Amino acid sequence: MPDVFADLVGQDEAVVELRRAAAAAAAVLRAGAADRAPALITAGPASGAEFADPDGDAEFADPDDGAEFADPGGAAAAGGVDPAAGMTHAWIFTGPPGSGRSVAARAFAAALQCVHGTGCGECPGCRTTMGGTHADVRLVVPEGLSIGVGEMRALVLRAASTPSGGRWQVVVIEDADRLTEAAGNALLKAIEEPPPRTVFLLCAPSTHPDDISVTIRSRCRVVPLRQPPADAVAEVLVRRDGIAPDVAQWAAAAAQGHVGRARRLARDPEARKRREAVLAVPRRLTGVGAAFDAASALIEAAEAEAEASVAEADTTERAALETALGAGGTGRGAAGAMRGAAGQLKELEKRQKSRATRAQRDALDRALVDLAGFYRDALTMALRAPVAPVHTDTAALAGAGAQKWDAEGSLRRLEAVLACRAAIEANVKPRIAVEAMMLALWKG
Numbered sequence: 001m002p003d004v005f006a007d008l009v010g011q012d013e014a015v016v017e018l019r020r021a022a023a024a025a026a027a028v029l030r031a032g033a034a035d036r037a038p039a040l041i042t043a044g045p046a047s048g049a050e051f052a053d054p055d056g057d058a059e060f061a062d063p064d065d066g067a068e069f070a071d072p073g074g075a076a077a078a079g080g081v082d083p084a085a086g087m088t089h090a091w092i093f094t095g096p097p098g099s100g101r102s103v104a105a106r107a108f109a110a111a112l113q114c115v116h117g118t119g120c121g122e123c124p125g126c127r128t129t130m131g132g133t134h135a136d137v138r139l140v141v142p143e144g145l146s147i148g149v150g151e152m153r154a155l156v157l158r159a160a161s162t163p164s165g166g167r168w169q170v171v172v173i174e175d176a177d178r179l180t181e182a183a184g185n186a187l188l189k190a191i192e193e194p195p196p197r198t199v200f201l202l203c204a205p206s207t208h209p210d211d212i213s214v215t216i217r218s219r220c221r222v223v224p225l226r227q228p229p230a231d232a233v234a235e236v237l238v239r240r241d242g243i244a245p246d247v248a249q250w251a252a253a254a255a256q257g258h259v260g261r262a263r264r265l266a267r268d269p270e271a272r273k274r275r276e277a278v279l280a281v282p283r284r285l286t287g288v289g290a291a292f293d294a295a296s297a298l299i300e301a302a303e304a305e306a307e308a309s310v311a312e313a314d315t316t317e318r319a320a321l322e323t324a325l326g327a328g329g330t331g332r333g334a335a336g337a338m339r340g341a342a343g344q345l346k347e348l349e350k351r352q353k354s355r356a357t358r359a360q361r362d363a364l365d366r367a368l369v370d371l372a373g374f375y376r377d378a379l380t381m382a383l384r385a386p387v388a389p390v391h392t393d394t395a396a397l398a399g400a401g402a403q404k405w406d407a408e409g410s411l412r413r414l415e416a417v418l419a420c421r422a423a424i425e426a427n428v429k430p431r432i433a434v435e436a437m438m439l440a441l442w443k444g
């Protein structure tokens with residue numbers, strides 16, 4: 001296995017910062033200081049007092065590691081410790097979808113558990129973390145629209161226990177923007193008074209208050225990831241997934257910096273077919289009726305895609321729960337058990353419904369991003385901007401659009417697609433938002 005950061009595409013600055021933090025964390029462990037609270041520097045404006053703790057300084061006084069913390073600006077203010085360079089116990093990874101937020105969080109978790117260095121990829125700590133089986137790394141992947149308070153409380157409780165591997169308890173929360181308010185509060189409490197060996201890694205699109213509460217944000221160090229350049233995405237598809245260079249190049253451009261999407265486009269003929277159907281929309285908009293037809297087609301395609309993606313998991317989960325509940329059992333107690341089971345099955349159905357809704361929204365959003373790419377191509381062509389098209393295979397069509405609509409008309413259409421995304425994000429019913437968009441695209 002290569003280095004744990006190998007799949008974090010085009011994020012060199014972030015990798016440097018994370019490696020440095022992992023080295024600092026290892027130094028803390030070597031000094032045996034992690035068990036004295038507060039072991040780690042707490043980020044945020046309210047935490048100044050913690051830096052003044054005279055005992056705390058010893059953690060960073062290891063001469064071997066001194067160079068890593070030698071920031072001339074920060075040193076004086078923090079009593080010899082630069083809070084920006086060392087380790088901290090709460091992090092937020094931000095960036096556009098597909099930029100690798102969860103890849104970065106997972107790799108950093110591995111680097112913290114690495115027994116050889118800062119994410120060698122070879123040791124048991126790295127391997128089990130990357131494989132998802134490390135006993136001290138908990139990964140929360142919300143499947144529904146939100147992460148509930150019950151789930152969060154249980155997680156926080158477990159995260160407070162002593163790490164069995166002797167290093168860190170790491171909690172990775174993907175899509176932290178989907179925390180309910182109550183769950184966010186439960187998490188905040190844990191971040192405000194962190195157990196000495198616990199590290200929280202949150203992933204969110206941005207640090208906007210809509211995504212992450214201001215109070216949680218103020219306690220975390222932020223690692224911003226950028227949209228990886230197409231060349232970097234193509235390179236990883238070739239190297240890691242063995243995809244032919246020309247296919248990789250096309251898929252990387254078409255996916256607009258979304259690594260996972262690029263891989264799907266390169267490998268999955270169904271994904272390519274769905275994309276082609278979406279990109280056929282602009283030339284089909286010949287009237288009001290056609291606009292409504294196109295809206296229906298887009299919604300139904302998203303529903304079908306979502307259904308296919310969750311159906312298997314739904315069936316497996318239900319079967320597992322029924323087995324666990326002893327469905328089909330007879331004899332004394334079986335009837336009572338089944339009454340309790342009905343409640344649990346209902347709970348599962350609720351969760352599955354929420355996941356299906358999320359999958360539909362994600363599928364629809366992918367389609368809208370493809371469509372936005374098309375109108376973006378038309379706009380750049382109308383402006384004669386010297387940039388490569390997103391969709392090389394529909395470039396001729398976008399060029400024809402550019403002639404017909406001019407820059408202004410192309411821009412209005414691009415804005416209509418973006419407005420549709422924003423409306424759905426703001427909970428407008430998808431069908432209504434998509435119909436409005438198609439009419440706007442037709443009228444220009």
Ligand SMILES: [Zn+2]
Nearest residue numbers: 114120123126
């Ligand atoms: Zn390692």
